[in-house]
Each structure stands twice: as C-alpha cells, then as structure tokens.
Amino acid sequence: MTEEQFLVLAPTGRDAALTCRLLERADLQGRVCRSLEEACEVLDREGAAAIMVAQEALSTAGVACFTAWIARQETWSDLPVLLFMNVQNLAGARPLSLSTLAPLGNVTVLDRPLRAVTMQSAARSALRARRRQYAARAELDAQRAAVTQRDQFLAMLGHELRNPLAAIELATDRMEHAGGDHARYRDILRRQTGTLARLVDDLLDVARVTSGKISVAHAPIDLGELVARGIETQHATAAAQDLRLTYAPPPEPVIVRGDAIRIEQIVMNLVGNAMKYTPAGGTITITVERDREDALLRVRDTGVGIAPEMIDRIFELFAQVEGTLERARGGMGIGLTLVRRLVELHGGAVMVESAGLGEGSCFTVRLPLAVVEEVPASPEAAAAAPAAGKDVLVVEDNLESRELLVELLTDSGHHVASAEDGPTGIARALEHPPNVALIDIGLPGVDGYVVAREVRAALGERVVLIAMTGYGQPDDRRRAFEAGFDLHLTKPVDLRALRRVLGGP
Numbered sequence: 332m333t334e335e336q337f338l339v340l341a342p343t344g345r346d347a348a349l350t351c352r353l354l355e356r357a358d359l360q361g362r363v364c365r366s367l368e369e370a371c372e373v374l375d376r377e378g379a380a381a382i383m384v385a386q387e388a389l390s391t392a393g394v395a396c397f398t399a400w401i402a403r404q405e406t407w408s409d410l411p412v413l414l415f416m417n418v419q420n421l422a423g424a425r426p427l428s429l430s431t432l433a434p435l436g437n438v439t440v441l442d443r444p445l446r447a448v449t450m451q452s453a454a455r456s457a458l459r460a461r462r463r464q465y466a467a468r469a470e471l472d473a474q475r476a477a478v479t480q481r482d483q484f485l486a487m488l489g490h491e492l493r494n495p496l497a498a499i500e501l502a503t504d505r506m507e508h509a510g511g512d513h514a515r516y517r518d519i520l521r522r523q524t525g526t527l528a529r530l531v532d533d534l535l536d537v538a539r540v541t542s543g544k545i546s547v548a549h550a551p552i553d554l555g556e557l558v559a560r561g562i563e564t565q566h567a568t569a570a571a572q573d574l575r576l577t578y579a580p581p582p583e584p585v586i587v588r589g590d591a592i593r594i595e596q597i598v599m600n601l602v603g604n605a606m607k608y609t610p611a612g613g614t615i616t617i618t619v620e621r622d623r624e625d626a627l628l629r630v631r632d633t634g635v636g637i638a639p640e641m642i643d644r645i646f647e648l649f650a651q652v653e654g655t656l657e658r659a660r661g662g663m664g665i666g667l668t669l670v671r672r673l674v675e676l677h678g679g680a681v682m683v684e685s686a687g688l689g690e691g692s693c694f695t696v697r698l699p700l701a702v703v704e705e706v707p708a709s710p711e712a713a714a715a716a717p718a719a720g721k722d723v724l725v726v727e728d729n730l731e732s733r734e735l736l737v738e739l740l741t742d743s744g745h746h747v748a749s750a751e752d753g754p755t756g757i758a759r760a761l762e763h764p765p766n767v768a769l770i771d772i773g774l775p776g777v778d779g780y781v782v783a784r785e786v787r788a789a790l791g792e793r794v795v796l797i798a799m800t801g802y803g804q805p806d807d808r809r810r811a812f813e814a815g816f817d818l819h820l821t822k823p824v825d826l827r828a829l830r831r832v833l834g835g836p
C-alpha cells in the first residue's frame with residue numbers, strides 16, 4: 332500500500348539502497364526519490380507514511396517546494412519527516428537550527444552516524460503516528476458523508492413538509508374568500524393534515540424503532556378486519572388518483588397477536604406506497620389469507636415496479652430510487668424501514684417481488700397466527716359499552732385542542748366537562764365521575780399518568796381512561812397501560828377511532 336511507504340532521500344544511490352534494505356528488514360517499505368521535488372510529486376500522487384531525508388538533500392529549491400507541500404497538507408495530515416543530520420558538524424556545514432526546520436513540519440532529527448535499530452524504531456513510530464492520522468481522516472470522511480446525508484435529508488424533509496403546508500394554506504385561503512360549499516376545502520385540509528401527521532409520526536418512530544426503543548402490545552387482532560377498517564379512508568384518495576383499490580376480506584377471521592396501531596401503520600405504509608408508485612388507471616389489490624401457521628398480507632400493484640438491483644435495498648433507511656420519476660413522487664425513504672422493523676417486532680417478515688421496472692410490485696407481510704382459542708377483545712369494544720350520550724371528561728392543557736375536542740364530543744351528543752391541568756382534572760373526575768376520561772399525557776405540573784392512577788384508584792373499573800400523547804417518550808404506550816389507561820391514542824387524535832370508542836355519530 333503506497334500510503335505506508337517511506338520516501339527515502341539519501342546522498343548517494345548506495346546509501347538509499349541500504350536504507351531501503353534496513354526498512355525492509357523491519358517489515359517496512361522504502362521508495363527512493365532523487366529530489367525533494369520528486370518526493371512532493373509522489374506524495375501528491377500516491378501518499379506516504381513518512382519521508383526520510385538526509386541533510387545533503389536539502390537543496391534550496393527542494394526545501395521551498397517541500398515547505399509549500401507541508402503547508403498545504405489537509406487538516407488531518409501531519410507528515411512525519413525523519414531528518415538525518417550530523418548534528419556535531421552543524422556549525423561547519425549549513426546553518427540549520429530548530430527554527431529553520433520549523434517550516435518542514437513534523438520533523439524528528441536523527442543524529443548520524445545512525446544505528447540501524449534507531450532508524451528502524453524511528454520509522455516504526457512514524458508509521459504508527461501516520462496510521463492514527465489515516466484513522467482521523469476516515470472519521471472525518473464519515474462525518475462529512477453524514478453531514479451531506481443530513482443536509483440532503485433536511486432538504487427533502489423541507490420539501491415534504493412544504494407540499495401539504497402549501498395545500499393547507501391555499502385551502503384555508505379559499506375557505507376565507509370563496510363562497511358556497513366548503514366541503515372540498517375541508518377534505519383537502521383533512522387529507523393534508525393527515526399526511527403531515529403521518530410524516531411526523533414516521534420521523535419520530537423511525538428513530539425509536541431503529542434504536543430498538545419501542546415495544547409492541549401483543550393483543551389478538553383480526554387482521555382481515557383491521558385491513559378493512561384501515562383502507563376505508565383510502566378509497567377516496569385512490570379514486571382521486573384514478574386508481575382501483577380492491578380488497579376482498581377473508582371468509583373467516585385471521586387472528587394475529589400484536590399491536591393494532593402498529594399493524595395498521597404497516598398496512599397504511601404499504602398501501603400508501605402502492606398508490607404513490609402506481610400511475611393513474613392502475614390497480615392495487617390487497618389480500619389477507621392464512622398460510623399454515625402464518626397470516627399473509629399482500630399488497631400488489633400494477634405500478635412502476637422495482638429494478639432488480641434495488642430490490643434488496645429498498646428496506647434500508649433513506650433508500651430511494653434516485654433521480655428518476657419516482658423521486659418526484661416525494662417521500663423520504665423511511666416508510667419501508669419502519670415497515671420491516673415493525674413486522675420483525677411482531678415476529679414476522681416482509682418481502683417484495685417485482686418483475687422489474689414497469690412491471691408492478693408485490694409486498695408480502697408474513698405474521699405468525701395467534702393460537703386458535705384467542706378471540707380479539709379490543710379495548711375499543713369494551714369501551715363502547717354504553718351507547719351515545721356519555722359523560723366525558725377532557726383533560727388537556729392546549730386551549731385550542733381542548734375546545735375543539737369539547738365541541739366535537741358535544742356535537743356527537745356527549746355531555747362534556749373539561750380541565751386544563753392535572754389537579755383540576757382529578758378533582759372534576761371525582762366530583763362527577765365520567766364514563767370516559769380523555770387525558771393528555773404532557774400536562775404541566777402533574778402529568779397524565781398521575782391523573783390516570785388517581786382517577787383509577789378512586790373510581791375503579793367504571794371509568795374508561797384514554798391517553799392522548801404526542802409519541803414523544805419511548806415506551807409511552809406501555810407506560811400508559813401500566814398507569815391504568817384502557818386505550819392509547821396518539822395525537823393528532825384519530826377522530827374516527829375516538830368516535831368508535833365513544834359510540835354516537
């Protein structure tokens with residue numbers, strides 16, 4: 332490796348050959364240069380571990396050239412210079428002092444006559460020092476690459492956030508200025524805030540999932556039913572893009588153990604991608620079936636397909652098909668990374684098949700089936716006990732969220748009380764025990780976990796406690812259940828899920 336070679340400048344060819352031989356005996360590699368100018372060229376072209384130069388080789392022009400090279404080394408580099416001199420004769424020979432050596436950089440003076448072992452051990456030290464510099468260079472390169480990747484990621488993130496924001500801004504403007512029916516603009520707002528929320532969730536999740544800081548519940552779930560519910564909202568989006576979205580639920584329940592919210596995330600990511608990467612007129616077919624001990628979820632599309640060389644890479648973080656039409660479709664290359672990790676957390680596997688570009692893709696998720704006797708008993712079903720017109724308590728410190736939730740729940744026929752902090756929430760719950768309490772976790776002073784514990788302790792099982800969190804803390808779902816919550820909803824709260832829990836319109 333030329334980066335580990337020693338450049339040797341000796342007074343005579345014989346001296347140079349001797350030095351190279353001694354280096355070789357110490358398992359080091361020498362390379363003879365006839366002048367400092369030549370050494371500079373070799374340094375530029377091939378690099379070197381160090382330079383060994385005899386006093387006689389220090390011609391004025393050579394020193395000027397070499398000093399310039401030393402001055403323009405990269406920051407990680409401090410080329411070791413081993414200078415062979417007759418220190419005793421310094422005065423008689425050339426007026427060399429330590430200060431005149433300074434421009435030559437990292438100089439070690441070796442006094443002649445020199446013993447072989449002294450020269451060899453000095454060379455070895457120089458090589459060790461140089462290797463440390465190479466390691467620093469590698470680290471610097473890695474840091475630079477990370478910075479570039481981060482910058483690209485931020486640029487992409489900005490782009491991804493700007494698109495829905497622009498649509499929201501326009502729709503809001505139209506609502507202010509256009510007369511008549513605003514249903515269309517409301518749909519746009521709902522769709523675009525949904526996109527934003529998913530983006531933020533994915534971002535936060537991918538960090539937690541890849542660092543292993545996430546745990547999933549293991550409740551029995553009917554996969555067929557979950558998919559049906561999940562894609563309910565997607566039909567309108569598909570129709571708007573002139574896509575056919577088909578799903579024929581399996582004839583019997585297909586029960587897996589897992590975390591309904593996470594499995595829905597898997598499904599939505601795959602279906603979202605299928606819609607993103609399928610041009611108008613295409614078809615997306617979703618199926619759920621049993622395959623011996625496993626449940627199989629397939630999302631097949633007739634879209635752009637995946638080139639064979641990309642097939643193995645698309646599940647990697649930030650992997651994207653660069654510079655093609657696909658890039659124009661947006662996305663940040665985190666969805667499939669999340670999908671794979673979430674599937675693995677459920678003890679399953681995900682794979683993709685595509686016959687190539689333009690040939691469509693098929694993603695298959697394999698999850699272990701739950702043992703037969705288990706029946707899905709979703710907390711949602713339990714909570715739905717008394718129908719409409721429930722007593723609901725909302726504990727939320729954000730004024731706008733609180734007011735909107737109260738409005739929405741009141742409109743749905745419930746009797747709603749609210750509190751803006753933990754202690755007030757506890758007091759209200761004890762004064763008028765609600766059927767359901769919706770409690771924000773990040774409350775000032777006393778957090779939502781404490782509120783849940785106290786309310787649960789005082790009122791027992793007759794109240795349904797629902798946590799609302801912003802996905803901030805690792806393991807927040809587990810903590811929520813430990814604190815006595817029955818259900819955990821992430822913000823922005825999925826209003827459909829909330830309506831399902833509470834009953835009513």
Ligand code: ADP
Binds near residue numbers: 632650651663665668
């Ligand atoms: P992105 O946000 O870019 O969609 P993903 O992690 O979800 O990130 O997907 C990574 C890449 O895999 C995408 O950029 C796309 O090139 C490819 N890909 C994912 N799903 C499909 C699909 N259904 N058809 C074709 N290519 C796909």
